[in-house]
Structures are given as structure tokens and as C-alpha cells.
Amino acid sequence: MFRLAVKSVKHNPKRLVLTAVAVALGVALAAATFTLTNALSGGFSKLFDEIYAGTDVIVEEAPDELGDSEDPFAATDAIFAHGDVDDVAAVDGVASAWGGRQVSGTVLAADFEPSNDVMAAGGAPSQIFNWAGDPRVDQATLIEGEGPASDDEIVLDVDAAPRLGYALGDTVSISTDIGVEEFTLVGLVRFGESNSLQGATLAYMTDARSAAINGDDGYDQISVIVEDGADASAVAEAIDEILPEGTRAITGEDKAAEQTAQFDEILQYIDIFAIAFALIALFVGAYIIVNTFRIIVTQRTREFGLLRAIGVSGRQLRTMILLEALVVAVVSATIGIVVGYLGALGLSVVVEALSGEIFGTVTLPIDAVVWGYVLGALVTIVAAIMPAIHASTISPMEALRESATESKKPLRLRNIVGGALTLLGVVAIVVGLYMGIEKPYIPVGAGAMILIIGVTLLAAQVLVPLAYALKAMLTRIFRVDGKLAANNIHREPRRSANTAAALMIGVMLLALVATFTESMKSLVTEQFQGNNADFFVFSAQGAIPEGALEVIEGEDGVAYVTSTGLGTVLLDGEATAVGVIDPDTAELAFDYNNEPDFDQMDGGAFIDPSMVDAGFEVGDELMLEGAEGTATLTVTGRYLNEGDAQVWVDEETGHALLGDYPIVQSMVVLDDGVDPEAAQDQLLDALAVDYPLLVLQSPGEFEQLANQFIDLLLGVISAMLGAALIIALLGVANTLLLSVTERTREIGLLRAVGVRRRSIRRMIRIESMVMAVFGTVLGMILGVGLGAALVRALEDFGFTTITVPWAWLALYTIAAAIAGVVAAWWPAHRAAKMDILEAIAFDG
Amino acid sequence: MTTTVTLAASMRGGTKDYGHGDAAVRALDGIDVDIATAEFTAIMGPSGSGKSTLLHTLAGLDRLTAGQSWIGETEISALSEDKITQVRRDKIGFVFQAFNLIPSLSAKENITLPLDISGRDIDPAWFDEIIGILGLGDRLTHLPAELSGGQQQRVAVARALVARPELIFADEPSGNLDSRSGAELLGFMRRAVKEFGQTIAMVTHDPTAASYSDRVLFLADGRIVDEMREPTADAVLDRMKQMGH
């Protein structure tokens, strides 16, 4: 049987080519992601190894339940005093101990100009530390010049200096929390063995200067070198004994492994994300496979009948088809894996050319191979099961029939199943949205999947009347070509429906994302309607320095600046996000979605919907425990949007709980009658001196920026869906190509009675266009519907308006029609160039 | 009917209806028939008289509406689809009028297909003998599409013979061939019966083809209306004329 299966694939590989391409494309997507994330993991694990290479033991803040390490705005606290370093140095087996301190700041390029551009202010981060002068501690070796000896000296890594335009002796500017600081470049260092910094800038200054900038002479880390022959982990344990609460000692090796593991965990999410898209692509591909095998089974009905007549059992036939599917799967998965690997290799070269060395060696990871084959085989076999079962029911008598056509079984069963699934899907979505259950997205997501399959099944029934309804119109416009095209769609409703459905899924997802992002834009617009602020302040470095706010407040024409801070506290032992605002001014600048307004806070706390879900209500007492102190607050109101912060407090409480908390957003309100444009220039000029990386955006600019980000999101997701759409179009081409082969005799006959080649081509093009547009329209209806459902499900996050993305929908429809014509090009060409006599004599 | 000869196949009260209600057609109308072993039986009759239907139901390709049929001792009208498939595989060979071969397999692979399916070994001597007699030696590696119609039919006959089935059914095997190719094919089938004791039942329209057989059954309107032993082409033609063919 296996031999027969292989022979059959080999005998007519053309009809399986597009199927193989579809599978390969999906597999390639997965393989490329695995290869890239693997290389990225390799690159970073090398970086982590080098960071901790020389240091035997690291003493640092213990990762605690407050989850500080996960808070991107949390400053690294100076938790070790000079005495702690001495204590560690005195532990048995310790050769030397160094206090390490990181300075938050950005090394500015030599030709830096303040630009008030959020994008330009970003870029690769700077890592700035105090200089120990010991390569084992610094992880950097001086290779030119000298180390920083006096407080106005600095060293940079060898790649950053030329990149930023500095040579030894030049003045280097660094934007820090206390303003722009200037240094003289006295030396160049190499990080680790090969200065692979993944694009970051590395800088070292003296201990005293770093303490001055941070405003704190404590250390956030102690690096330990053990004596020769001492066991690092034993020393680490000994150090642990004497350490203050909340800190830990860990060996450099363990630390590197821990960081690599943490990074790999992040990469795993990328993998999952990419596999999701690969699965979508393969799901669409499955429709093509179903169609291909269905058509192949039809074409080979007589062959199968003959095999049945000479004694092949139905089961054997089924096995044979599945084996054929397996052969296709293995071949195309292999191609997909190779293409994916090569694609990843090419991409890594391009990326590294643009942003420096960030990947390790790009090798094909075993994950990529395993997932590639598993996904490819699974999808192909599952998709081939129905056609295989169909083949196994072919009676030997079919061998003796004159011509092979798909059995004209009524669509009743298909409709019942399809209707039931559609209903089930809708019910699941409605339940998810309106029953207020725990995790609404689970029933909504599952409902959507079921709905897709249900609609696919029903599409066969919809397509028939539709084709008939269109027949009159198509006949009027295109005459006999249009009539024949409508007949062809109508002739094999299942096949046409599956083809259209493949496209439907891709378009549905696009329309869904477009609906979602457009609604997000409406949300942004709405938020700005209740806005009274003249400018929003942004910092590319994360938190906004206090000093910068003082500069703004000190300018003429500024009425007040109101800021939002963020931190983490414990509530009943659980980490809880707390937002800090000034109740008196916050509500004046911005109309928050809360009940009542923030100015009614009255020294208490506001809670968000997640807290309400957890059982808290207005009037309750909250016991909050922060790094700096505790506070018991009465809940005085509710904040109605989920996802910003769970508990809101005023600035006094914020300081009491958190001490200095990072400010994540500030709004500037001008005096009445001040011209905002002139004021923006004035404020930026004032900031340029000490805080050149800060950005001031007017509400209009901010809204535009937010919309740009949303469009970027739409772009990225659309690009990821591109593979699915290409596969769907291959599906249209594939179905047409196989249908053309199947109709060879008929086309020959049409040509024989005088139909011109041009007409044949047009007939196929119309068929393709109708299927493509039909799939697109169905997809858009479903996509907008599901998108609206999703927006509704996320109401807690502030979504109020569902916006239908009409412009996108129009674009998709036009694109579908064009794509239909493109997909029909090859099949139409094939059909038109057929030799009349050969076509008529064509056998099966 | 004689009961002394062993029977390769037989049918009692064989009835076959197609369609329902007004569209119902009775293709076989209570047929009793015996196919003796080592005999070459021809089935003749006007178009639509039920010849193909008789052949198909005898061979277990199709089921009777009523009545019983046997292959050897096995009553196939009582068997499940799977069991019938097995009987076909082990005991029966087929030659159809057209589309006899799997397009993706070479001539040789087509011929050995029944053996491959049932996992039996090829008897090389027997294979060579068949190939030699049928004159297919230089065509074995060709695909069906590369063979002439006559060659394709000879490959089909070779395939039917190679597994030494108890019974071969052929439906107008020479229908698509010119008279010389047809005569060669029929001559070979007759030799298979005479020299190797093969049993063959063949449907044909052609009195000349029928004259190669030992016995001709005449069908009309789903019933057997006559039978002729040691037929000649002229006698068969006369009989057909009487039936208004």
C-alpha cells in the first residue's frame, strides 16, 4: 500500500504542489520563529555568561513578593551601605568585595539635538556603572587610554564610542535624572571577550560621581571574588548568613543561568505567539488540503473502484490516501523547515547589519524540526481524513461508470451540523459576553472557532442560492462566460464553500483586528474629549525626573503640572498595583472615568473593577503595606477602567507607602490665554538644558502618536496573517487548477463548439473572483461581528464605542477581487491553452 | 441442468431492481444460472437486457435485490462487504471493457497488483508464460498511458490470470479493439480455459467473440431465454436475429 501511495504521489505531483506549498508555508513560519528565538537565546545567554563570568558571588536584593524586578519603572534601590561591603569582605574565603551601582541615564551622541520626537528619544539603552578597575568585577577590560580616575572622567565601550561620534579626550554628555552631566572620555573598554552588548552602550564613571548622580551613596549590588581554591557556593552560603533581610548571595554561574532562564521564558511567549499564527496559517491550509484530497478522490474514483473490484478493502484504500497525505506532509514539512531556517538566517543577517550583533550562532534547533513535522503531519492527516473515509466508501461499481463526478449527496447533514455549530458558537460568544462569567475570553474564543467551522459548513448552502442569484447578473454582464462560471461554482457547492472559507478565515481575522484597533482609536479620541491638559510629558528612559517637573513648573504661563506615579504594595499579602495622583489637580486636567471624581478622594483610596470583582466595595478599609510604610485607607470611590492600577491614592499616601515612586505620566496645564504653541517651544527650550530627552506632546500630537502605535499593531498582526492569506489565495488557485483538470473534456468540448480561448480564461477568472469576494464578504461580516463582541467583552478596560472600519473593509473587498483575478491567472492560462483534441480524448 | 460438473459460480432466483417507484427498472428478473468450472461461458443479449448486471452480481461487485448467488461453495449474497471483498481478492479476476489499469503503475506492477494486495508471491514461471503468450515482454515498464488499447486489454487479461483465480469475469473485453487484436485476445482466453483449466464468464455483443466460448447464454429483459453449446458465429448470429437484435 505504501508503495502504491508513493507511486501515486509521484505519478501526478502537480496536483499536490500547491497543497505542499501551503503546508510548507505554515511550517516555515514556525521553524523560522524557533530558529530566531533560539539564536536570540544563544546570543543573550552568552551575554549573561560574560556579565557574570569573572564574579564568583553576587550579593543583591532578593527577588521578593513585591515583584519589584517585574516593575519596569522600579528604580534599583541602593540597599547596601558601605559597611555591608566591608562585612562581606570579612567573610571567610572572600578575596575582595566591591559595591556596584548603576546610574540611570542615557549617553547622548556627539551630534545630539533635542527633537521632541518620542521615537528618536528611544534607541538602544545605556548601561552606566561605577568603575572598580578590576576586570573580574567590571566584566570589562581597558584596551585604550585609562580608567576614570577623577570624577569628571568616563570610559565607554569600544563600539559605542565611534557609533556615538566620540574619540579619546572628547566631552561626553549623559542625560541623567539630575540633568545633563558632562565628562571627558579617557578610555575605551571591551566588554567580556568580544564586546557583544546586543547594541547597548556601556559606560563607567568614578564611584563618587555615580553616587552624586544617584543622590545616594549606597550600592545595589556587591560583587565578590573568592580566594583561590575556595568554593564559590560555600562562600555564597556563608555570606547569606550575615546579610540583611531581603538580600541574597548567589554564585555568578547560577545568576547567569537564572537570567538566561528568565530570558528564555520571555522568548517562549514569542514562540507561542508565532505558533498561534503558524496554526492559523495551517488551519487555513487544512481547507486546501481537504479540497485537494476531495478532488483527487473524485478524479480517481474509477481507479479506486477498480482497486476495490480486484479485492482491495475499503480500509486499505483509506490507509492508502492517508499514506499519500503523510508523504505530502513529510515532503512539505521538510521544505518548510529548510525554508524557515534559511529565512531566519537571512533575517538575522539583515537585523544584525542594522542593529549590531544580537544573535548567537543561527543553528536549526531541534524544536523547529519536531514542531515542523508534528504540525505538518497533523494538519495534513487530519484534513485528509474526511476525503479518505469518502474514498473508502467508493463501491467497486464506480469503476464502471462513465465519468467521475463528486457524489451528489444532499447537503442536509452538512447543513444540520453546520447550523448546530453556528448556533453553538453564537451561544458561547453571547454567554461569554453577557453572563458576566470569570474569564469571558475563553467562551468567546472557543465560540469563535466553532462559529467559523459552522459557517464554513453552512457556506455550501449559502453559496448555491448566491451563485444562482448572481447567475442572472453575471450572465447579463459577461454573457455565456458569466453563466458558465456561475454554474461551475454551483456545481460543487462543498468545494466552492471550502475554498471561499479558507479566505474567509484570513479576512475574518483581519477584519476582527481592524475593528478592534479602530475601536481602540475611538477610545483614545474619547479620552481626549474630557481633557484639559495642554501637554503630556514623556520620558524615553522610563520615569520622569522630579527635576524636570520643577523646570516646567518654574516657567511663566504654566498654571500647574499634575503627575501620575506607579508602585506596588501588598494587600492581604498579594502584590497590588497602586497609582498615585494629586486629587486636586488630576481631575482638572483630565476627565477620569471614575465615580465620584478624584477630588472626592478625601485621603482614602479608589478601587478599580478587578478589586470590585475581588469583593471590595466603597466604605471598606484597605490595609496597604509598601516598601516605606503601611497605611489603612477607607475606599472612597471607584475607578472604572481596568488595567491602569488597582488602587488609587493621593500623593501624601503614596509617599508614605512607597517613598520616592516613579512618575510615569505628567500633564501640563497652562494659564488662560497662553498660546500653546509658543509655550511648547518655550518649555522645550527650558528642558533642553538639563533634560533633552524629555518629550512634550500636545493632546493632538499625543492622540496622533497613540493612533500611530495602534496602526503599527494592526500592521504587525496583518503581516503575521499574511501567510494565512497567501495560503488562502493558493487555495483558490489550487481548487481552480484541479477543477480545470477535472473539466478538461468539458473545456475541450466548449472549445470545439467555438468558444474562444479568451472566453475560457474569463470564465475561470469570474469564477475565481466570485469565490474570493464571497469569502471576503463572509469573513468581514464574521470579523466585524467578532471584533464587536471582543470590544464588548473588554468593556471593563474602557471600551465604549464599537467602530466599524469601513475604509479597511472597502480596501479588503477590492483587494479580494484583484487577488481573485491573480489567483485565476495560472488556472485560466492552463485551461485556455488546452489542445482541443487532446482535451476531448482526455481520460479521467 | 446437469449437476455432475463442479460449479464455479451459480445463482438462484437472482433479481435486481434499480431505482424506486415509477423510475424502477428490473434489470434481472429471477435468474437461475450455473457457471461450470474450466468452461468458457459467453453471455449475450440485446442492449439493456441485463448482461452487465448479471456479471456484476455474480462477481459480488453489486448486490442482488432478491435471490442467492454462490462463488464455488460460498454464498456471497449472504456475506458482508468485507468478506465479499476478500472473496473477490482471492478467487476472482476481472477484465473490463475500458479503464482496467491504475494509471500510476507500470504494466508489470498492474499485472502483479492482485498478488501484491493479498501478499502472495509471484510464480515467475507462470508470470513469464503469461507475458510470453500475450506478447507483452517489451512493454512491462510502460505506464498504461503509453500502451495501445489492445495492449492495455492484454495487460488486464494478464492481471486477471496471474493470481490463478477460480473464475474470471470479462465484460466486453474486446469491445474496444479492432478485429485482429480482438481475435488474439479471445484466442488467448480460450487457450487459458483449454490448457490451464481456467474458468471464464464473458459478456459480449459480438457473435464472433461468442464463438470462442463453450457455451452461450442468451438474455432478454432480465431473463435467460436460451442456451447454446459449442456455438459457431453463424449459429449465434441466427439466434440473435430471432431475438430481434
Ligand SMILES: Nc1ncnc2c1ncn2[C@@H]1O[C@H](COP(=O)(O)OP(=O)(O)OP(=O)(O)O)[C@@H](O)[C@H]1O
Ligand atoms: N445503476 C443503474 N441505475 C439504474 N438503472 C440501471 C443501472 N444500471 C443498469 N440499469 C438498467 O438495468 C438494465 C440492465 O442494464 P445492463 O447494464 O445490465 O444492460 P446490458 O445488457 O449490459 O446492456 P449493454 O449491452 O448496453 O451494456 C437497463 O435497463 C439499465 O438501464
Ligand SMILES: [Mg+2]
Ligand atoms: Mg453492459
